[in-house]
Amino acid sequence: MNHTERPYVLLKAALSLDGFLDDCSQERLVFSNTEDAEAVDVLRASCDAILVGAGTMRADNPRLRIRSEKLRADYELRTKTSNPLRVTVTKTGEFRDGLAFFENDNGESKKEPLPLVFCPAGLESGVRSKLSAKAEVLALPERDEVCIEFVLKTLKARGIERLIVEGGAALHSAFLSSSFVDEIRLAYAPIVLGERGGTTFRSFRGALKGLVLISVEKLDTMSVLKFSSKRSGCK
Ligand SMILES: NC(=O)c1ccc[n+]([C@@H]2O[C@H](COP(=O)([O-])OP(=O)(O)OC[C@H]3O[C@@H](n4cnc5c(N)ncnc54)[C@H](OP(=O)(O)O)[C@@H]3O)[C@@H](O)[C@H]2O)c1
Numbered sequence: 519m520n521h522t523e524r525p526y527v528l529l530k531a532a533l534s535l536d537g538f539l540d541d542c543s544q545e546r547l548v549f550s551n552t553e554d555a556e557a558v559d560v561l562r563a564s565c566d567a568i569l570v571g572a573g574t575m576r577a578d579n580p581r582l583r584i585r586s587e588k589l590r591a592d593y594e595l596r597t598k599t600s601n602p603l604r605v606t607v608t609k610t611g612e613f614r615d616g617l618a619f620f621e622n623d624n625g626e627s628k629k630e631p632l633p634l635v636f637c638p639a640g641l642e643s644g645v646r647s648k649l650s651a652k653a654e655v656l657a658l659p660e661r662d663e664v665c666i667e668f669v670l671k672t673l674k675a676r677g678i679e680r681l682i683v684e685g686g687a688a689l690h691s692a693f694l695s696s697s698f699v700d701e702i703r704l705a706y707a708p709i710v711l712g713e714r715g716g717t718t719f720r721s722f723r724g725a726l727k728g729l730v731l732i733s734v735e736k737l738d739t740m741s742v743l744k745f746s747s748k749r750s751g752c753k
Pocket residue numbers: 530531532533538539540546547549570571572573574575577578607608609610611612663664665666684685686687688689690692716717
């Protein structure tokens with residue numbers, strides 16, 4: 519896929535020092551400290567859309583909104599919407615009720631774009647009726663696979679220029695196996711999970727080889743590494 523046919527893709531993850539994306543408990547593990555959360559907020563506010571996998575929605579129920587009122591106000595001035603478009607991919611369409619991803623945000627829903635759900639062809643009418651009017655559901659060309667290329671091309675055609683991929687492990691790994699990542703932000707928290715470690719990146723085919731380290735930053739207790747693709751540079 520030509521570079522101009524897709525959005526600029528930033529992949530963001532928070533990890534323990536031993537490389538885990540989560541521990542093995544049922545509760546959500548928060549790696550971020552205040553400074554890191556603020557930096558992530560700025561990053562989100564620089565994007566037109568946020569992509570998460572259905573697994574993360576089920577496990578963590580993330581809000582995926584800009585937290586700072588000031589950033590949100592600036593974002594609204596610039597884009598006429600209060601938050602980036604929320605996008606997810608699913609092969610099953612299994613979403614429980616009440617997920618923040620689909621909910622109206624304190625009455626601001628009128629300014630928010632309708633979330634987007636990509637699912638394999640054949641599932642879309644079932645997913646659509648389950649979600650009623652809370653999301654736009656788009657069918658993928660393949661019956662069983664979620665084709666990242668199709669997702670990216672569709673987003674680009676809808677005016678999405680910058681996309682942030684926020685996880686989880688399977689989706690991160692799928693992107694890292696592709697050649698569609700322009701920038702990676704890895705935030706390491708000063709914890710070692712060891713045997714309590716849960717999920718981490720699955721094996722992928724070494725897309726990181728094409729990336730160069732562009733910065734190492736200390737955010738209070740966290741270390742943030744940024745990598746960029748040599749081909750695209752950073753935006
Ligand atoms: N530390 C971090 O930065 C961070 C960030 C986010 C999440 N997490 C953690 O990651 C875990 C969730 O990760 P996960 O791997 O279970 O779920 P995930 O990557 O969030 O979502 C995977 C699901 O997405 C759907 N999917 C569709 N096409 C896909 C494709 N091409 N590649 C991958 N997934 C595709 C499938 O949904 P269906 O099952 O519906 O078919 C698949 O099961 C949680 O423990 C969460 O806490 C950590």
